[in-house]
Amino acid sequence: MTLQVITANRLSDGVVVFRTAGGRWSARVEDAGVLDAGAAEAALAAGQADAVRPVVVGVYLVDVVPGRSGPVPVEFRERIRAQGPSVGVRGAFEVAAPALPGRAIQDEV
Amino acid sequence: MPLLRQGVAIEDAWTHLDDAAALPADAVAITVTGARWAAERDRLLARTGPLGVRLANSEAVDGVEGDLPRLGLIALHFPKFSDGRAYSQARRLRRLGFAGELRATGNVLQDQLLLMTRVGFDGFLMTAPDAERRYQAALAAYDHFYQPRRIVA
Amino acid sequence: MYRYDEFDRAFLEERVAQFRDQVARRLSGDLSEDEFKLLRLMNGLYLQLHAYMLRIAIPYGTLSSGQMRRLADVAERWDRGYGHFTTRQNIQLNWIRLEDAPDVIAALAEVDMHGIQTSGNCIRNVTADQYAGVAADEIEDPRVWAEILRQWSTNHPEFSFLPRKFKIAVTGAELDRAAIRVHDVGLRMRRDDAGAAGFEVVVGGGLGRTPLVGKTIRRFLPKDDLLGYLEAVMRVYNALGRRDNLYKSRIKILVHDIGPERMAEMVDAEFQAIQAEGGVSLDPELVGRIRAHFAPPVYAPAPVEPPELAALERADPAFARWRRTNTAAHREPGHAIVNLSLKPHGRPPGDATSAEMRAVADMADRWSLGEIRVAHEQNLVLPHVRQADLPEVWRAAQAIGFATPNIGHLTDIIACPGLDYCALATARSIPIAERLADRFRDLDRLHDIGPFRINISGCINACGHHHVGHVGLLGVDKAGEEFYQITLGGSAEEDTAIGRIVGPAVSSAEVVDAIERLVDTYVRIREPEETFLDTCRRVGNAPFKESIYAAA
Structure with missing residues (x-):
């Protein structure tokens, strides 16, 4: 059975977000509400309503499989999108996360 | 649909004929397509009333070049706002000395009005409401242009 | 280098104000994403895989130390402390928040920088030889003309909605470091038989899905005809470039379909018409001012091949190798062009942190008359270094990891x-x-x-x-x-x-x-x-x- 989650970018800062079971948006894919085929369309419509409000932009469904700590996207592109770049911010690139109090991950909108 | 002429909403004084429509009385201001103009040019020029042409953006303006003094309106079309062919047609017509109304039709949006005025459009058939306010806002956005004042004569 | 005048600044301020209003309208829901997308792209703001990305133009690859410091500050304050120099002499910041974008572009405007025309179906940031003005093999500094093209193409009312994006590259040198034959238009300075400088005009090059090498449609174009001739090229393309298929809409497809001879004929006909209507005139006073901005700097007398250089080359082969690989011949005696490799082994090509950007700015102030260049190969260049300063410059570059002697070599990827x-x-x-x-x-x-x-x-x-x-x-x-x-x-x-x-x-x-x-x-x-x-x-x-x- 195909499992899916709903993703988008948050309008205000562009951060990749996932729709939780409670209808909120989280920056962590682990928080995403996992949907079976029967539930996906209705949840997608609800998510797209948030694009009209507007809170998020570019709402779509992503195929996932269950992982140890939550859903894991099937497609490589979506795994990178969920986890961030595989390179760059390390070594000489070790920089503090942007100083944005109250905007850490898990920020819900 | 609101029609603006130099920023002011007006009633359209023109009758826009399709290619099969019969010609109305001589005094009626009419526009025809570029194709009809080419086919019936002599007959149309014999009329006494105002004449206009509607050009598709794939048509060269050469077809009306010799008749510009006789034309009161040329309407150029934007099938999508992102299809910019009519900007070149408009600029060319103005440089050839066309002094009548140059009307933009089709997907005519607030954010392109300023560019359109700068290539010579002075009539705008818009779909959005409060067209006059949009026109004012669009033209107020910039007071500095690299063309024509700086680079292009 | 070119400094914005009051006109340029006033234009940019209007643009910043306009964008601030557009972002506010978007955040309030007044503008839909479809309507807003075009407006943000006109200012170089993309929505990428992870976040918004701001592409900032570095016109013809020339940057002052002050501008570099501002890029460092912007990257640190509003992004994650690094930026990516691109193959088109732009820099990209990968994590800009939409809410902050108006402040970011206002901060950039203070140092005469912006993201205008780094996206969209318009004439993009004009690129140039990174050694322009200092190369030993150059006819004339092409940046005078690149700047004229920047002004001519900025918010051009006729050419803002072309069939597709349009990229122009210019070089004044014998060796082509600007890749002009893979641009929509490539301009290469040449001399005619009488010795006057002008341009060879190459049209229809490009990479992407259909890679094509550009064709010369004019062997020699007098400099004063450049804008009129380019306007003719643009008008032919605007009228005839395909709009039915995104992948066939670049000018290279048009040139390929009709052939370079036919393209040359049509451009010539349009050019004649433009000339007959009075041409595209250039204000000589403006051209004079632009030219003055690019006048060669006054170099202090510098010893040619000072003996300590040869001594250090003998004593330290690493220095000799670096000098051989990462520096180039300068037109001014006793000077060198220094490449700073943004390809330290194990780092993303073309990336620099804010700290590194500041260090490069400091190096430019100390050893390169405050000027920096960006190469399309994604490296940085100090264009005005005295040969006698090379050992110090080398050590300073080593200190920030930008001295890898790999320019033009396999790891200069x-x-x-x-x-x-x-x-x-x-x-x-x-x-x-x-x-x-x-x-x-x-x-x-x-x-x-x-x-x-x-x-x-x-x-x-x-x-x-x-x-x-x-x-x-x-x-x-x-x-x-x-x-x-x-x-x-x-x-x-x-x-x-x-x-x-x-x-x-x-x-x-x-x-x-x-x-x-x-x-x-x-x-x-x-x-x-x-x-x-x-x-x-x-x-x-x-x-x-x-x-x-x-x-x-």
Whole structure:
């Protein structure tokens, strides 16, 4: 059975977000509400309503499989999108996360 | 649909004929397509009333070049706002000395009005409401242009 | 270098105010994403894989130390403390928040910078030879004309909605460092028989899905005719460029379809019409002011080949190697052009942190009259260094890791951001570049291999210029796995050529080994003084193909 989650970018800062079971948006894919085929369309419509409000932009469904700590996207592109770049911010690139109090991950909108 | 002429909403004084429509009385201001103009040019020029042409953006303006003094309106079309062919047609017509109304039709949006005025459009058939306010806002956005004042004569 | 005047600044302020209003309208829901997308793209703001990305133009690759410091500050305050220099002399910041974007572009406007026309179907940031104005082999500084083109093309009312984007590159030199034959329009300065300077006009080059080498449609165009002639090119393209298919809408397809002769005829006819109407006139006073901005700096007398240089070269072969590889001949005696390699082994090509940007700005102030250049190969350049200062510059570059002696060598890899950042990508580019740099980190080996260019693109759009790499790698997705298609024999210089595909794509796991076998084959079969490209042209793909697939 195909499992899916709903993703988008948050309008205000562009951060990749996932729709939780409670209808909120989280920056962590682990928080995403996992949907079976029967539930996906209705949840997608609800998510797209948030694009009209507007809170998020570019709402779509992503195929996932269950992982140890939550859903894991099937497609490589979506795994990178969920986890961030595989390179760059390390070594000489070790920089503090942007100083944005109250905007850490898990920020819900 | 609101029609603006130099920023002011007006009633359209023109009758826009399709290619099969019969010609109305001589005094009626009419526009025809570029194709009809080419086919019936002599007959149309014999009329006494105002004449206009509607050009598709794939048509060269050469077809009306010799008749510009006789034309009161040329309407150029934007099938999508992102299809910019009519900007070149408009600029060319103005440089050839066309002094009548140059009307933009089709997907005519607030954010392109300023560019359109700068290539010579002075009539705008818009779909959005409060067209006059949009026109004012669009033209107020910039007071500095690299063309024509700086680079292009 | 060019400094904005009151007019330029007033224009930019209007643009910032306009964008601030547009962002506010978007955040309030007044503008839909469809309506807003075009407006943000007109200011270089993309929505990428992870976040908004701001592409900032560095016109013709020239940057002041103050501008570099501002980029560092912006990256630190509103992004994650680093930026990516691109193949089109832009810098990209990958994590800009939409809410902050108006403040970011206001901060950039204070130092005469912006993202205008770094996106959209308009005339994009005009690029130039990174050695412009200082190259020993140059006819004239092409940046005078690049700046005139910048002004002419900015918010051009006729050419803001072309069939597709339009890229112009200019060079004034013999050696083509600006890749003019793979641009929509490439301009190369030449002299006519009377010795007057003008331009060769090349049209219809480009990479992407359909790589084509540009064709010369005018051998010599007097300089004063440049804008009129380009306006004719643009008008022909605007009228006839295809709009029914995104992938066939660049001018290269038009030129290819109708042929360069027909294109030249149509442009000439339009040019005659423009001339007959009075032409596109240039205000001589404005041209004079622009020219004055690019007047060569007043160099203090500098000793030529001071003896301590030769002494240090003998004492420290690493310095000698760096000087040979990373510096270039300067037109002014006693001076050198210094390349700072943004390809330290193990780092994403073209990236620099805020701290590094500030260090480069300090170096420019101390040793390069406050000026920096950005090369399309994604390196930085100090254009005005006294030979006597080279040892100090070398040590300072070493201190920030920008002294790797690899300019023009195998690890000086051009790479697009790839799937790590880009919404269009099908595979990653940066990790392959890092792994190749790691494999070839031995400098003796690197220099024995000699001039060698590897270009990597993460998708068919070819931002990493893979078609014109001596070796090109194109990332493709095969059933969810990253594979890389290999091309051989490409070049972006005077002898521009599109690389030939060598065979089936190679998996990510195998690609570095495959390249190493290919390089070993070259080293084994090359003739004396033969570069990889020479060998490749002499023997064709066959021996390399064999080695690439040997162990597969």
